[in-house]
Amino acid sequence: MSDRESVWNTAPTSAHAQRADRYVSGSNAHPAKMLPAIAAHAIRTYTKPGELVLDPMCGIGTTLVEAIHHRRHALGIEYESRWARIARANIAHNIRHVEQCSGRVVCGDARQLTQLIDADLHGKVALVVTSPPYGPSAHGRVHCTSETGERGVVKTDYRYGRDPHNLAHVSTDQLLDGFSKILTQCRTVLRPGGTVVVTTRPWRTHGELIDLPSAVLATGQAAGLVPTERCVALLAGIRDGRLIARPSFFQLKNVRDARRQGIPLHLVQHEDVLIFTRPEKPSAMSQPLCTRHERQAGTSRCGYPRSHRKTRL
Secondary structure (H helix, E strand, C coil): CCCCCCEECCCCCCHHHHHCCCCCCCHHHCCCCCCHHHHHHHHHHHCCCCCEEEECCCCCCHHHHHHHHCCCEEEEEECCHHHHHHHHHHHHHHHCCCCCCCEEEEECCHHHHHHHCCHHHCCCEEEEEECCCCHHHCCCEEECHHHHCCCCCEEECCCCCCCCCCHHHCCHHHHHHHHHHHHHHHHHHEEEEEEEEEEECCEEECCEEECHHHHHHHHHHHCCCEEEEEEEEECCEEECCEEECCCCHHHHHHHHHHHHCCCCCCCCCEEEEEEEECCCCHHHCCCCCCCHHHHHHCCCCCCCCHHHCEEEC
């Protein structure tokens, strides 16, 4: 497959197989881990060995681990101290096998990204790979009676943390405002012509479809980044020309429950991948950052009216 195909074959094996022995104990507890092959494909496509890769919401450090294995330098920001500790452990676990690479995780709020990253690195980042948090739509893990000894199904590991200021726990409008600030500061630390890769997907809340990919696309433009590609990263395998879904227990349950109610819900087979670049010249930058009130009014410079973000089914 060409590195510049619009459909990324990123699930030839399961997520468990992709992570193999690269992650320390406790990593699986994170509720919304990026598929390693997605991060790896972005790193191979948009950077060269020795360049710097940043994930401003790095979680357990999937992007950083893949950057190190592809001989890039890795830098991550993580809001929750629990995940920051695990990300550091994952870096330490992997970097000993790779020469001439560095990896670092800073625990802090990516909305203050430029204050958290050393000034001498501003304008040096070649690639940002990240994903906005999915909040209540994160499914977590399921354990049956044979595992727990308790009757019925037990759900665990479905929270990023308990801090109410975490972007995973706020409304969609607040999430977009926070992500706008993050992308704006990513533009500052990127080198001219540098790339931002954002993976995202829609979700449903109380019967409403939240079109997060379109909202993130507009948010990136408002942050001064230029959209260059929109791709698909497969979450399903391919066998004999057909997609082989690898859904979680809760994905299957949600689809079945929705169909019983007459909602034509399907299993999620891919994530949207939005690719932006930092303009080479300041004059090429897009319009200024819009406000939440402008979005709510439906006249936002972000370019999407409120009605395009939610569709009731």
